[in-house]
Amino acid sequence: MPFATEIHPISGTLADSTADLVALPIRSEDEGPTAVTAGTGYGPADLDARLPASLAELIAHYEFTGKPGQIAQFPADLGGGLVRLVLLGVGAATPGDLRRAGAAFARCAKGHGRAATTVPFLTADQAEEGGGAGGSGLTAFVEGALLASYTFTLAASPAKPEPAQVIELLTADPDAVSEPVRRGVALAKATALARDLINTPSATKSPAWLAERAEEIGAQAGLDTVVWTERELERDGFGAILAVGQGAARPPRLVRLSYQPQDPAAHVVLVGKGITFDTGGLSLKPNDNMSLMKTDMSGAAVVLGVLSALAELGARVRVTGLIAIAENSFSGSAQRPSDVITAYNGRTIEVLNTDAEGRLVMADAMAYAAAELAPDTLVDVATLTGAAKVALGTGVGALFSTDDALAEALGDAAEQAGEPVWRMPLTEEYRDTLDSRVADLANIGTSTDYGHPGATEAALFLREFTGGRPWAHLDIAGPGRSAGEDGLLTKGGTGFSTRLLLRWLSSR
Secondary structure, eight states: OOOSOEEEEEEOOGGGOOOSEEEEEEEEETTEEEEOOTTSSSOHHHHHHHSSSOHHHHHHHTTOOOOTTOEEEEEEESSSSEEEEEEEEEETOOHHHHHHHHHHHHHHTTTOSEEEEOGGGSOTTTSSTTOGGGSHHHHHHHHHHHHHTOOOOOOSSOOSSOOOSEEEEEESOHHHHHHHHHHHHHHHHHHHHHHHHHHSOTTTOOHHHHHHHHHHHHHHHTOEEEEEOHHHHHHHTOHHHHHHHTTSSSOOEEEEEEEOOSSOSOEEEEEEEEEEEEOOTTSOOOHHHHTTGGGTTHHHHHHHHHHHHTTTTTOOSEEEEEEEEEEEOOSTTSOOTTEEEEOTTSOEEEESOTTOOHHHHHHHHHHHIIIIIOOSEEEEEEOOOHHHHHHHTTSOEEEEESOHHHHHHHHHHHHHHTOOEEEOOOOGGGGGGGOOSSSSEESSOSOOTTOOOHHHHHHHHHHTTSTTOOEEEEEOTTTTEESSOBTTBOSEEOOTTHHHHHHHHHTO
16 A cells, blocks of 8 residues: 655754644763754754753653654644644664654654654764765665554554654755655665555455566566466476465466666576465464464565565666465365475475475475576575574564575675564584485475474475575564564564665665
8 A cells, every 4th residue: 555654855944844743853872862953943042942841851851861762742832833842762863773763753643644853954974874864864764754654454444543644854955865765765665565465365365466466566667577377387397386276266376577777787586485375275274373374475575575676776686586376275176295296396395294385386486596597696585484483583584595695795784674684504414304205305394303493494495496506595484474563563564574685685
């Protein structure tokens, strides 16, 4: 759904703003919280005269420390009538601090038609690590504000209060901040696109529907798009995708989207898991687990979000996106535990658990990428294992990689994006647990000698289909879903790793 909130840099100060809610940044300094009064239109003494008490007294009264996202609000007349003034904690004004501040500001602005802040008056020499109007800090603030304003509803009467219609960024020179604002909007829009796809109910979200959305997104972004139907998947030997989808009334799809800039620096293939609903198949899930499974195509949604924004962000690498789409259902035609299927590269897989289906569709897509696309780097994204969530919780994604430089680059991008990942081991001793007595591989571990290292076993399974190319695997089963409203997140799909991957790809 389009953002209900627009963000515009405009020339002005708090003194001449006509917004009904305005925010004054408060930094957290060693010597105590410090108001950034640049952009208010008043000197410190004149500003104090406009407030219910002096700034120092108000900061003390609200026990305000300036930590990122801290809010205190009260009425004040800044010259244009009574408004609600917000003290907005921005910490040290690093990009991470400003992202949290943007989210907090957008949340307190709900129910107000227009809101304004002087955050752009935080100049690069005032803020640490590239914050403020100089670039990444303002981009992060815009990301935070927009993503906290994100809504998805199919209700006839949406709940109130609604997000602010306009957030104004008051600044002395709007042109000077237009580029970081534009980047922030582009990153947030790509994430919102992924969230919309994830949050769409599975009654609507068939494999064909998702493939059609991919074609629409590709057309809007100027991408070349190819879709394999069920017949074409059978013709070309995508046996794993077909096996997962064979129990559903709605057949599977594979989609390839291609972004081709002039003189690309490298070729990256992104593979996304697109299970539009996961019952577990004949290895049926319990209801509590199944109720979340409209989000099991989050990896595919992330890939689509990333591809949609590459041109706008000026990425200089060639990127091919592959989304393997199927509905994992149960019926008389569903695959059975103990079935042996043949993947795209000819390797046979014994299916011991039909609820370990995501790695099967991914295996076909990755084998195709390795054999036909000759990528320099292969990265996959998937809500793949509950084990990753058990290990890292819901705030951190699991990163596996065969290449140290690639893992480091993705980790740096994750830190910049505020989408943290933790590198997990590809423990070689665990590889033997994937041996099958009747096929080349089993789709789950066949031994408990090492306990149940489910996330690592799944990653080792996928590694078998990389063709030895530099590869990274993002298991986003934990942070891919949010159970409530908090900071940048709203309940439902998060689009986690969209901004991470966009930062990585646009910086190469």
